[in-house]
Amino acid sequence: MDAILSLEGVGKIFPGVVALSDVSLSIARGETHIVLGENGAGKSTLIKLLAGIYQPDSGLIAFNGAAYQPKSPHDAQQSGIRIVHQELNLLPYLSIAENLMLENLPRRAFGIVDRKALNSRAVALLKEVGLEIDPRTRVEALGVAQMQLVEIAKALSYDSKLLVLDEPTATLTPPEIKRLFSIIKRLKARGVTIIYISHRLHEVFEIGERVTVLRNGRLVATRDLHGLTVPDLVRMMIGRDIADEYSFDDTIVPGKIALSVANLKRNAATPAISFDVRHGEIVGVAGLVGSGRTEAMRALFGADAKLDGVIEIDGKPVAITAPKDAVRHGLSLLTEDRKGQGLLLDLAVDKNITITDLSKVSRNGLLNRRAEAAAANDLVGQLRVKASSIEQAVRNLSGGNQQKVVLAKWLFRGTSTLILDEPTRGVDIGARREIYQLLWMLAAQQKGIIMVSSDLPELMGMCHRIIVFSKNRIVGEVPRAEFDQERILSLAYQEYVRP
């Protein structure tokens, strides 16, 4: 096989997380190679290594017969590797032509841009991707599908040898997908090698020749797609092992309904969803990233606007238009973005904990620092937060300890229902277990717990039941007795694989 790209024993470690470990893979010249994996399997780390955004900690990458060690995205482009990221990187207020040749604008004397050459070259490039549109159009006026084609045309303008497409069809309609595929085939005919990453398992058979599956940062297998089926792929992606770190506490019996959400509609385009959680119950929320899980929780909590829906707490309807309403009614939200939305990074541990209810450590508006320190020390001890003192800035704590501080702030406030969005993301295994223990303790205290997670084994280990989101819709609910990875995962993919 004539390999254009080969990886040998490539690994990448982030503090506390092994993102990619010992991955060996070779991509044949001219093939369209599919890469699959669950959220967090290591796909995006792999892309970022190729893009020059990260550098590998171990292993070798060779491209076109030479060692490939890009230090920046610019290096990657120069070598002939081009990434079309999921979030498109076009400049909205510049024209298509300018975007296409931004790094290499045709110039006349004195550095003046040669508009004529610019536009005529742009027309040629756009033609190659089947986009017949005036290159002087501003990018902001384009639809997502057109922008994607502009990105691909941009890759062609650099004469790229290898094109990496990261979930290109995530936001496209069926006819747009069809067109994209015909362009991919045309590129392939021109000898361009393509690495194609997708969540839509059906479509990969149409364009791919071989598939590589990643799981937990490791390579599971590289196979010919021919002869494989969708269930085969699912099995490869999720594996079979559930770690023994979860020992479900079946002495906790859910009581009355703590929180019920009926016909919650975020906006006119999203379907209405309904679910509930009981006192002493841990309800898991599964689904792919972008399936509307986070958005639903944020809307429920009043963090984002919602169109419609009835929220009842302990059977009484409540009006929640802002987070302060939710908090007043005993809801707590642990956001997926711990640093950006959960913590006051530069402030000390104690100040982060008491922020949810300063009235508990003050009198007539005056802070009682001694009471505050006592309360903070109490919770820090209870949750075993490892900090040099409660005066340490939370910025300097590890991910797990930061997460414990977020939990501590809600425990300080006192809560009846906790909504946890990816509570163990970026948290090491030790702190993770402590967080699980804490959640069971809270469930035993009859708190309701909603746990959103992309880690399916985690949900299956922790929850009484799991509701599954797919494309903003709740497509199913699986009780503990019927937990089955394959079933939950196929529910999560349901709305995406539907042709």
Added chain:
Amino acid sequence: MTETSEPLVSAPVSPGRAKFLRFLIRDAGVLLALVLITVFFSATAPYFATPDNALKIFVQIAINTVLAAGMTFVILTGGIDLSVGSVLALCTVVGATVMIDEDLSPTAAITLSLLACMATGAVCGFLNGWISTRWKIPSFIVTLGMLNMAAGAARVVSDNSTITGLPQSFVDFGNLIIGGFLPSIFLVAVLVIAAGWFVLRFTVFGRMIFAVGTNDEAVRLSGHNPDFYKVAAFTISGLTAGIAAMVYLLRLNIGSPIAGVGYELNAIAAVIIGGTSLSGGKGSIIGTLVGACILQVLSTGLQLLGVGDNFKPIVIGLVIVLAVILDAYRERLLRRIR
């Protein structure tokens, strides 16, 4: 990738020592700079180290200190208030107009005038805060608009003329030097700083100001309304502009629609030199007082050294830039200690 380059485990510094180092770097640094500058001018500039000159400096920093006290609140929340200079002008003409009302007794006129000044300033500040939070417009732009509107309003109210003839008792109080060393208007400035210090350090409200400046989204998701605190900070800045207008009347005895031109920049400079971070969440109002002192000591010292009016702004400008550079270094040092 600045996140990953930071040490995950901080250097082992004992809590007591860390506290002292933190004090040294954050608060004592500016104070040390003030002492050094003062010693330098005392040694080199004629007349600098005289009681008369000290009094003069105290008198001269009063207005800027009061303005900068309110500005500290706004900058701590991550905003900026460019309007305080012309709000001060508007307040001086409103205050002076009330005070020269012949139907009122001097005491009543002075009291009403003080209230009018504070109310006018607070309303302007409230509008700044309300408009910028309600429509999510950068405060830079909103207060730039207010700068122009308040300046225009000052001309309208005063009919474009200077207002004189303030009551004698008021003028006398402005010239008063308590105990021979404490000018009355400097006392006002110190009281405003003390009040600000108390609020920021000991009250729930003060804590929220810091929290909002650190991460307003986290504050919102913790069940608060960050906009309330932002609007309050702007209202306080307007209020102190009103108080500063009163100090202006005490010192210069005229209400003038062209008062206060460029004052906002001096106030911002004092806050920044005093170590408050322009991105919000970090700083101290004591630092602001020291910052105001540094600015005035520099200005007076340079003048006494014979540095011409043309060169003086160049030096002061450099000092402001230097202060911001030092602020960046200070942050890095502090992070290593915590």
